[in-house]
Amino acid sequence: MKVSVFVPCVTEVFYPWTALNMIKLLERLGIRCDYPQRQTCCGQPAFNSGYRHEALLAAEHFLTVFSDAGSDYIVAPAGSCVSMVKNHYGVLNLSPSLRQEWERLRGRIYEFSDFVLNACTLTLPPTSLRLRAVLHRGCHLLRELGISDEPLTLLRTIDELELLATARDSQCCGFGGTFAVKFPELSVSMARDKLHEAVACGAQAMIVTDSSCQLQLEGVTQRLGLDLRIYHYLDVLAQAAGLLEGKQP
Amino acid sequence: MNYLTPKDFKLNIRSFLNNPETQRVVEHATDITLSKRKAVLETIPGWQNLREQARAIKSYALNHLPELLLSFEQQVIKHGGTVFWANNGEEAAAYIVDLATKLRAKTIVKGKSILSEEIHLGRILQEHQFQVWETDLGELIVQLQGTPPSHITAPALHLSRFDIGKLFQEKLGEPYTDDPIALTAMARKHLRRQFLKAELGIIGANFLVAETGSVVSLENEGNIRLSSNLPPVVVCVTGIEKVIPRLQDLSPLLTLLPVHGTGQRASAYVSLFQGPKTEGEPIGPKEFHVVLVDNGRSTILADPIMKPVLTCIRCGACMNICPVFRRVSGHAYGSVNPGPIGSLLTPLLLGLREAPDLPFGSSLCGACAEVCPVLIPIPELLLELRSRIVESQRRSPAERISMALLAKAWRHPRFYSLLSRLAPVIWLYGREVVENSVAASWTDLRDLKPPAIRGFRKLWEQHIGERDRHA
Numbered sequence: 001m002k003v004s005v006f007v008p009c010v011t012e013v014f015y016p017w018t019a020l021n022m023i024k025l026l027e028r029l030g031i032r033c034d035y036p037q038r039q040t041c042c043g044q045p046a047f048n049s050g051y052r053h054e055a056l057l058a059a060e061h062f063l064t065v066f067s068d069a070g071s072d073y074i075v076a077p078a079g080s081c082v083s084m085v086k087n088h089y090g091v092l093n094l095s096p097s098l099r100q101e102w103e104r105l106r107g108r109i110y111e112f113s114d115f116v117l118n119a120c121t122l123t124l125p126p127t128s129l130r131l132r133a134v135l136h137r138g139c140h141l142l143r144e145l146g147i148s149d150e151p152l153t154l155l156r157t158i159d160e161l162e163l164l165a166t167a168r169d170s171q172c173c174g175f176g177g178t179f180a181v182k183f184p185e186l187s188v189s190m191a192r193d194k195l196h197e198a199v200a201c202g203a204q205a206m207i208v209t210d211s212s213c214q215l216q217l218e219g220v221t222q223r224l225g226l227d228l229r230i231y232h233y234l235d236v237l238a239q240a241a242g243l244l245e246g247k248q249p
Numbered sequence: 250m251n252y253l254t255p256k257d258f259k260l261n262i263r264s265f266l267n268n269p270e271t272q273r274v275v276e277h278a279t280d281i282t283l284s285k286r287k288a289v290l291e292t293i294p295g296w297q298n299l300r301e302q303a304r305a306i307k308s309y310a311l312n313h314l315p316e317l318l319l320s321f322e323q324q325v326i327k328h329g330g331t332v333f334w335a336n337n338g339e340e341a342a343a344y345i346v347d348l349a350t351k352l353r354a355k356t357i358v359k360g361k362s363i364l365s366e367e368i369h370l371g372r373i374l375q376e377h378q379f380q381v382w383e384t385d386l387g388e389l390i391v392q393l394q395g396t397p398p399s400h401i402t403a404p405a406l407h408l409s410r411f412d413i414g415k416l417f418q419e420k421l422g423e424p425y426t427d428d429p430i431a432l433t434a435m436a437r438k439h440l441r442r443q444f445l446k447a448e449l450g451i452i453g454a455n456f457l458v459a460e461t462g463s464v465v466s467l468e469n470e471g472n473i474r475l476s477s478n479l480p481p482v483v484v485c486v487t488g489i490e491k492v493i494p495r496l497q498d499l500s501p502l503l504t505l506l507p508v509h510g511t512g513q514r515a516s517a518y519v520s521l522f523q524g525p526k527t528e529g530e531p532i533g534p535k536e537f538h539v540v541l542v543d544n545g546r547s548t549i550l551a552d553p554i555m556k557p558v559l560t561c562i563r564c565g566a567c568m569n570i571c572p573v574f575r576r577v578s579g580h581a582y583g584s585v586n587p588g589p590i591g592s593l594l595t596p597l598l599l600g601l602r603e604a605p606d607l608p609f610g611s612s613l614c615g616a617c618a619e620v621c622p623v624l625i626p627i628p629e630l631l632l633e634l635r636s637r638i639v640e641s642q643r644r645s646p647a648e649r650i651s652m653a654l655l656a657k658a659w660r661h662p663r664f665y666s667l668l669s670r671l672a673p674v675i676w677l678y679g680r681e682v683v684e685n686s687v688a689a690s691w692t693d694l695r696d697l698k699p700p701a702i703r704g705f706r707k708l709w710e711q712h713i714g715e716r717d718r719h720a
Contacts, residue, residue, distance in 0.1 A: 007705050013669050014698050016705035020712060027716075035709050038662040046652055048613065050635030054656035061660050088632075143615035172572050176612025181690040183259070183610060185266050188694040190572050190612070219695035 003033045004071035006109070008081040009041040011211040018211060021238035022077045022112050028241060029122050036069040044084040047092075048177035056092045063089075063101045066109075073119065074109040077234050078210045079141025082111045087144055111141055112234060113150035113209075128159040129240035133231070134166045134203045136194065136217065138210035142170060151209050151233045158240045164201050168194050173208075175216035191220040198228055205229040207236055252397065255583040255595050255604035262610070265577040274409045275578045279569040282403075285512025286566065286620075292514070299501040304623045306498045307560035310459075310490075311550060317459040317492045318541065324462025328524025330537040338368030341542045345370065345451065345484055346377050348538065352482055354379060354448035358440075360466070360473035361385035362453025363401050363563055364488050364542060366585040367598070370451070382443040384472035386436050393420040399579030401586065402510045402565040407578045440472065450480035450534070452522075454487040455562070456502060457539075460495045463523050464539065467506060467516040477522055483534040485522070489541050490550075490559040502562060505622040509564035545598040554633055558593050560623045567617035567627060573610060582607065589617035589627045593634065601638050608634035647687075672700035 003026065007019040023033050043058025062085065066074055076082050086106045094102060116122050135155070141147050155161060174180065174190025181187075195217065198206050206228060208214045218230040238244050253261050265271065290296050310317055322332040335341035349357060357379050365371060371392070374381045383392040387404035391397065393416055398404030405413070414427040423435045452473050456465040464485045466473050477483045493499070507513040526533030549555050568574045568588030579587035584595040584604070592611060596604040608631045617627040658665040675683060676699050684692040691697055 009669075012705045013672050013700045016701050016703065016708050019705050020708045023709075023712065037706075040659045040662055040665040041655070043659060046655060047632070048635075049648070049652065050609075050632070050637075050639035051652045051656075052636045052639075054652050054659075057656045058659040091629075091633075139612070139614040139616075143619055170616075172612045172614035172616070174572070174612055176614070179609070179612045182606075183262070184690050184694050186262060186573060186576060186610070187612070189266055189576055191695075215698055216695070218698055219691070222696040223694065 001031070001073070002071040003031055003073045003075055004066060004069045005033045005035050006039060006042075006066070006074050006076040006081065007035070008076060008078045008211060009045075010215055011077055014215055015211045015232060017244075018077050018232045018234050021232075021234045021243060022075070024243040025112075025124070025234065025237055025241065026075065026116075028243065029116065029120075029124070031120070033075070034069070034071070036065050038065045038068075040065075042081045042084045044081060044088075045177055047084065047088060048179075052092060056094070059085075059089050059092050059094065059102075060098060063094075063098050063105060066105060067101045072108065073115065074105070075112055075115045076109070077112055077232070078212070079111040079138050079145050079147060080210050080212060082109055083140040083144035085109050111145060111147060111209075113154050114145065114147045117150050117153060124154055124157045124237065124241075126157050126159060127237075127240035127242070129236065130160045131205055131236070132162045132164065132203055133205040133207045133236075134164050134198045134201065135169050135233075136173060136206050136208045136213060137170050138208065138213050139172050141209050154237060155207065155233055158236070161236070161240070163207075164203055166197055166201060168197050173213045173216050175212050177212075180216060187216070188220055191216055192224065195221055195224065195226055195228060199226055203228065205231050207231050207233050209233055253580055253583040255599065255607055257583060258581065258604065258606045258610055261581040261583060262577045265581045270409075271407050271578055272576055275407055276575050278403065278406050279575055282510075282512045282569050283566075286508055286569075289508050289512055289514050293504065293508070296504075296508075299505055300622055300624055302501040303505050303562070304560060306493055306502065307562070307623055308557070310493050311556060311559055313494070314489065314492065314550065317494055318489060320459040321457050321462055321492055322539075322541075324460070325524060325537075325539055326462075328462055328537075329527070330462070330524040330539060333538065333540045335540055335542045335544070337544045338370075338542065341368055341486060341540050341544070342370050342373045344540055345486065346374065348482065348484065349374065349379055349449050350377070352448050354482075356443055356446045357381045357449045357451060358384050358443050358447040358472075358476045358480060359388070360450070360452035360468070360476045361388050361404070362451070362486060363585055364453060364544075365451065365486055366398060368486075368542065368544060370486065380443075382440065382447075384440050384444070384470075384476055385468075386433060386470060386472075389436055389440070390416065393417075396580065397585060399587070400565055400568055401563050407580070444475045444479050447476075447480040448482065450476040450478075450483040452477050452483065452485050454485055454491050455506065456499060457487065457492040458494075458496050458499070458521075459492050461521075461523065463496070463521040465499060466520045466522065467503070467510075467518070468520075469511070469513075469517040471518055474518060474520055477520070477534065478532050481534055482536040482538070483522075483525075484538040484540060486540040486542065488546055489543055490546055506562050506564055509566040509620065509622045549597050552597075555593070555597055555630060557625050558590070558597060558630065561590050561594070561625060562623060564622055566620040566622065570616045570620050572612070572614065572616070589631075590625070593627065593630050596634060601634070601641060605638055605642060608638065651687075666704075666706060669700075669704050669706075673702045673704075676700050 043055040047055035174187040390405040
């Protein structure tokens with residue numbers, strides 16, 4: 001089984017260790033991955049802003065790179081980018097041959113938790129990490145890919161990780177791509193309410209499923225001076241499994 | 250009248266975001282409806298199948314709209330009613346003004362109708378010196394306040410009972426109370442007088458049945474029954490997209506609409522109006538008119554991608570769940586149709602230029618599509634409108650240049666990797682410049698995480714080195 005990883009742009013620039021942690025977790029499960037070096041971005045920033053021609057250019061490149069890689073599966077640490085490829089490339093003006101390529105590829109691209117639990121039916125070995133946290137379910141993983149409890153299932157393999165239930169765990173963090181900069185007040189207000197709820201219920205951390213939610217929630221946490229850490233669930237899993245070298249996520 | 254425009258959405262939201270009191274009221278009210286919805290749905294096995302049925306009924310109707318409307322018209326005429334086809338709001342309003350003038354009507358009672366708000370019917374009738382009374386409690390409240398409704402199923406959603414107490418004291422001359430039951434009694438007392446006086450009743454419709462010519466109406470207050478039975482003449486003003494083929498098609502719709510609209514298993518009153526009073530019937534109007542209004546709908550109908558927007562049954566669930574609506578409330582949208590579905594309907598009905606920011610005012614979180622009882626893919630359609638706006642309108646040079654630059658980088662891996670390696674360097678030497686220019690709309694209100702000094706490619710090279718050593 002050949003597995004290629006896709007590293008989204010936000011992960012690459014701001015949270016590169018999250019992608020590496022994903023790779024190490026996969027290796028721990030006996031899955032060796034490769035990283036196609038010519039990969040760039042899925043094109044969602046342009047698509048989301050209405051620039052379909054620019055998104056098409058990214059899609060063409062993505063499909064070419066990952067078809068050349070010849071992998072059985074493509075795994076990414078972000079549901080949003082996976083959904084872009086899987087669900088939205090179809091409305092772009094792809095050439096007939098690339099459209100065929102897309103039809104073949106869209107069934108083979110997975111977000112990590114979906115890949116491990118549903119494509120491979122593997123389980124993570126039990127680990128331990130003392131942390132009291134709330135979960136933030138990223139919108140596109142939850143509602144565009146329909147992956148609701150998989151990250152939670154993986155996190156539950158961690159002993160001593162206390163996950164608190166909140167009313168807003170499925171509410172959007174307010175990132176929304178260019179929405180965050182087109183409507184900054186609105187975007188920040190959405191993050192603020194979630195963060196205050198997490199702090200109020202006594203959480204030490206909010207665990208997210210996507211790097212872009214992390215960028216948003218971390219930025220607002222810091223500006224507000226809240227005593228709350230924002231972690232990607234892959235970083236938490238890697239930390240608990242002792243796969244992290246050096247500093248904490 | 251305090252009419253905001255959809256063109257100013259970006260400006261409008263600022264004042265609403267700075268109003269925590271209204272936000273709290275809206276959040277509280279929408280939370281109650283959402284939790285009731287959830288609880289009731291748990292008692293309806295297979296409700297997900299009902300959504301698919303409802304969607305199929307509404308799309309079938311749209312695909313056969315001309316023949317269904319003609320059949321509806323025939324049936325209304327057969328039952329002794331009159332049908333008027335209005336191309337737009339002006340024609341519809343002119344017909345009703347004309348009717349009221351001929352009747353020498355002084356008082357007009359109105360049931361809730363979103364379409365009548367869309368075509369400003371109440372305002373036009375008042376300009377013609379008719380006394381128009383909204384008889385739905387929420388509608389009456391916003392009428393007394395002089396504002397448009399802020400939600401399609403709960404027009405006064407943004408007001409607390411304290412606000413309403415003060416309003417009734419001021420406008421109806423009643424002693425102040427914030428007891429909802431007492432306030433409702435005041436409204437009832439006031440409205441009963443109008444019902445008995447009214448020479449004309451105006452109602453809307455939730456559905457029109459082509460097979461039987463029935464106007465179907467759901468309500469909880471009984472005011473629509475009074476508006477449509479007590480006055481000697483009744484007009485139903487409604488959009489052409491409301492028609493469905495058969496009486497039996499009502500079944501999934503009558504289940505889904507109240508659950509999603511108000512969190513009820515069923516509405517208190519479901520009425521099927523079929524023409525004027527016939528011999529032997531104790532009450533009912535002498536004349537029954539139906540005004541079928543297009544007002545931009547046939548343009549949406551002819552748009553194969555946007556057509557599903559017309560399947561909307563106006564339950565308002567997408568508004569209740571929307572994190573944007575819950576913060577800015579309905580008035581910010583400057584349109585009778587606010588929230589996610591309104592961000593589609595408003596630009597489609599008024600033109601993209603009249604509401605250029607609405608389709609962008611969504612984080613595309615997808616909560617709206619998740620609750621929509623007729624499965625309208627709202628985020629996908631918002632994305633489609635965004636692309637149409639980018640194609641048809643001038644965008645800021647900064648936006649065009651950054652998109653072109655990104656596209657260049659996405660196609661050229663070396664350039665892309667150079668940019669990602671440069672990011673921490675730029676941050677190191679130009680943080681302030683970046684924070685005050687290109688990233689200002691991010692950093693004004695939140696911190697920007699510094700780009701990682703060692704990007705993924707570096708980490709990967711190191712990892713491969715270690716892996717190979719171990720191998």
